[in-house]
Amino acid sequence: MNRNQVLPQIELSSDPKALKGVDLLAPQTYHGKGFLNLQDIPRVAAEAAQIEAGDGFDWEIQTFFDAALAGDPRQKMQFKLSGRLHLVCQTCMQPCLVQIGEERQFIFVADEAEADAFPMDDDGLEPLVGGAHFDLLATIEDEILLSLPLIPKHSEGVCAPVALAFPSGVEGGKDADWEERPENPFNVLKNMKKNS
Numbered sequence: 427m428n429r430n431q432v433l434p435q436i437e438l439s440s441d442p443k444a445l446k447g448v449d450l451l452a453p454q455t456y457h458g459k460g461f462l463n464l465q466d467i468p469r470v471a472a473e474a475a476q477i478e479a480g481d482g483f484d485w486e487i488q489t490f491f492d493a494a495l496a497g498d499p500r501q502k503m504q505f506k507l508s509g510r511l512h513l514v515c516q517t518c519m520q521p522c523l524v525q526i527g528e529e530r531q532f533i534f535v536a537d538e539a540e541a542d543a544f545p546m547d548d549d550g551l552e553p554l555v556g557g558a559h560f561d562l563l564a565t566i567e568d569e570i571l572l573s574l575p576l577i578p579k580h581s582e583g584v585c586a587p588v589a590l591a592f593p594s595g596v597e598g599g600k601d602a603d604w605e606e607r608p609e610n611p612f613n614v615l616k617n618m619k620k621n622s
């Protein structure tokens with residue numbers, strides 16, 4: 427029996443608040459997609475060097491029951507994530523654009539014990555503890571955080587060398603040096619002409 431053909435599919439709202447309590451115990455599957463601004467995901471926003479228009483993440487999920495497993499069919503979730511934010515480049519300490527594209531598959535299990543016992547070598551299938559009020563928003567936010575580079579950096583050659591980042595400082599130094607000279611050579615020349 428293919429249970430997916432008889433179960434209703436629920437379209438999730440893209441409103442972030444509506445994602446906080448998804449009933450995974452109900453006999454139904456879910457599809458949903460939307461865009462999260464950094465304001466919707468404060469734990470990710472806390473990592474950002476700055477927030478520019480367009481920063482944020484597109485997400486899409488599709489759940490389905492997999493009857494191939496022994497015992498009761500389990501709900502699985504296909505998860506896609508893509509987006510961008512600005513992190514602090516660890517080479518030059520300036521904001522750098524970081525783009526993320528992820529695709530993962532999860533399986534919902536009954537409790538933490540079942541999640542701990544889940545074999546991790548199963549094609550990257552990751553267990554999540556389901557429930558009647560599953561916080562999908564927190565899960566998406568967790569996945570974004572896990573996708574961030576440990577050491578964000580500009581591409582090679584993009585960082586501004588420190589000396590070139592402060593050209594006015596270098597110029598100013600020369601000017602200051604010039605004015606500190608006891609006698610401007612041109613004034614000396616003028617005075618010599620005047621006196622002759």
Ligand SMILES: [Zn+2]
Binds near residue numbers: 520585
């Ligand atoms: Zn840099």
